[in-house]
Amino acid sequence: MSSKPSLPKGTRDFGPEEMARRNYILDIIRGVFRKFGFMPLETPAMENLDVLTGKYGDEGDQLLYKILNSGDFLSRTTESDYRDGSRHFASLISEKGLKYDLTVPFARYVVMNQHKISMPFKRYQIQPVWRADRPQRGRYREFQQCDADVVGTDSLLCEAEVIWMIREVFNALGIIDYSIRINHRKILQAIAEAIGAPGKESELCVAIDKLDKIGSEKVIQELTERGFTAESTSRLKPLLNDSSANLDKMEQFIGSGNSGISDVREVFDLIRSSGMDHVDFDPLLARGLSYYTGCIFEVKVNNVSVGSVSGGGRYDDLTGVFGLPGLSGIGFSFGVDRLYDVMEELSLFPESANTFTTALIVAFDQNAWSYGLEFLRELRTAGIHAELYPEVAKAKKQFSYADKKNIPFVLVAGESEMEKDGFSLKNMKSGEQELLSKSAIIEHLISFNGAQ
């Protein structure tokens, strides 16, 4: 049997180059998470469907990947079940699904381990999730999520630390031109009240979430269609067109005593001594997710084609659905695929992110090969990533291997090199070549690695 193999739609292989670049990003993020005291967690790909179902709305439920029960899965069904259709039938032949995000499994973990976890609990989680979405450019059916959450405290230090972490990650990645916008759910709530549409903040959020894309006229049109009165939309209009919003003006608009305003003010007070760079209050930032109840934030890189690359917010009831109510926390995540695209677009990946092997030893006869083998072990003992081409092959073949694998140095030994107990060291980028002693080569390669 021989068939031309293919990948499932919406999934990807990550070959060495993509892996190196993804790891470059993830190592930086992981390093910052750890510096701030976040600890790693991994949960299974498979969850029981009763853990997943009902957590992401009707649309989300439709996008869950379900796993067929093992063995004779039809034995628990009847023809009448079959005739009842796919939805009913699925519930009989499938008990497990692939996780849809990292938040629900985290909530499940917290509840199941509540007695051994010490609060506040800071965890990060970098794992793939699966959604049976229509694949399109930049949207995949299997993709990595990269989350950090603190639960068990409502201290606004957490909000400040999120801002610090984002700035530290972007600084390390070399991304300079970006903005972190902050808002608060209670401010959105107060806006709804102030324009005479109390309790309608979800509809308000959905509409103004599109402001960047469709403009203020269309937002007002949508709100009108959703039953907002002309008076409400006309009171809202000045806000939509005000690009110089600040906390004081907003307080005038919604009235004093709003806890959203005082929360954001406190967060700003906490970070002020480290500078307010990249941080903006945006009373119209909405973010879709309905479980946020406090501060919300979103990060955009300016002047690139990619949208939001990070975001999150505070919630006050992460685990209630699993029987542990009232646990406050804050979570945020980095969009790794999008950050990857931003880094590509801005050419920010360093050359070294794609260097695996520092030196390749090549040999053109058996004698030189044995001589090379001996030095190979010395190089590795010195901690240098090194290879010996495994066969005595033609020069072209061996050099092409170094070239394709992006190996910066090639070592060759002929009669004269062996006589002098050394190798010719060829710099593959400059083309320069020099006969050096073994110890000089080791020194050179170590300092190259240090300089990367």
Added chain:
Amino acid sequence: MSSKPSLPKGTRDFGPEEMARRNYILDIIRGVFRKFGFMPLETPAMENLDVLTGKYGDEGDQLLYKILNSGDFLSRTTESDYRDGSRHFASLISEKGLKYDLTVPFARYVVMNQHKISMPFKRYQIQPVWRADRPQRGRYREFQQCDADVVGTDSLLCEAEVIWMIREVFNALGIIDYSIRINHRKILQAIAEAIGAPGKESELCVAIDKLDKIGSEKVIQELTERGFTAESTSRLKPLLNDSSANLDKMEQFIGSGNSGISDVREVFDLIRSSGMDHVDFDPLLARGLSYYTGCIFEVKVNNVSVGSVSGGGRYDDLTGVFGLPGLSGIGFSFGVDRLYDVMEELSLFPESANTFTTALIVAFDQNAWSYGLEFLRELRTAGIHAELYPEVAKAKKQFSYADKKNIPFVLVAGESEMEKDGFSLKNMKSGEQELLSKSAIIEHLISFNGAQ
């Protein structure tokens, strides 16, 4: 809705402590793979079922996790399909499955990317796989595999490098008492011929694979049941009871000119200058997997309750099933779960593997908290993993947080500390406490991290 959540049978969460210990092992393995020129690859969790099916034997096919097609999956079925039973029906409602190992997806990747890969291609892959096996102690339905393969060369340097890599990994892990046993499929073939049972090496392998567990008498009994003649088993018997096997004796037994013997000799010649420690020729090592055609090897840690922790071998046709025949290669893998258990049993995990945060700042009033917040940023700027307890809470609560999170140092500031622009540094292990200046604390914590 509130329900008590649970995990699917045979799956596990990895909390911070397990993650830290697993990462300790994986970082060492990854570091050695990279030093030897192996490059990372990741493939999707989901594969098309036609890629997976038929690659692992009938039993393996039964253990594949199948994913239910999305949407109205029954629309492509009829009642007659339903009556045909689970096996037929599954093929109509499921097109994708979860990967069962890393070898088949690797073969698929090589075939799909054959024109951009430069041979020899060295890749490592550390990812979970899924098997609908009966869960039992040490056997999971979702578990990590950790593979390294070289394809595109039949150089025996690869075999030598596998031995070096294993020794380097075990050395770094601190495992001292272990043995790497080596054999060759052509030697097993020749044994079958020498005892008058040519072509029956698979049955022979299956039986002698159990030698360690059931003893030589039972192996012979099993072979007899499988149709081996009394003459064959009596010729085999001395081999089964010979614990001092070596290449020369084996050559006498099967006759000269066997390429298995010469391959193993060459591998030994390649590694001899680095010492023969931990390496043994074992003519009865069989290993189950049928696609091996050359050298095979297996690693056991001595005097622990865990079995084989690593193994692999050479194959000469990895990708033929996907239409690219004749590609020789060698692969091996580490059993991460088992290595974890060995490390636990031998108490080899260093204390530092479970340290996330080096210092926690605690504060008992708002003034001290603000003072601590300022220093927190200085600590992090110096690269120190540090936290400030997010609230002004009781001493007991804050110290217990440090304790449970295994944080080695706690910083406290009262009136006198703040006057001297310092903190009291408490060593949580020794209980010692000392008032130090901020710069002395930074120096102390950096040197502690370096010493870990």
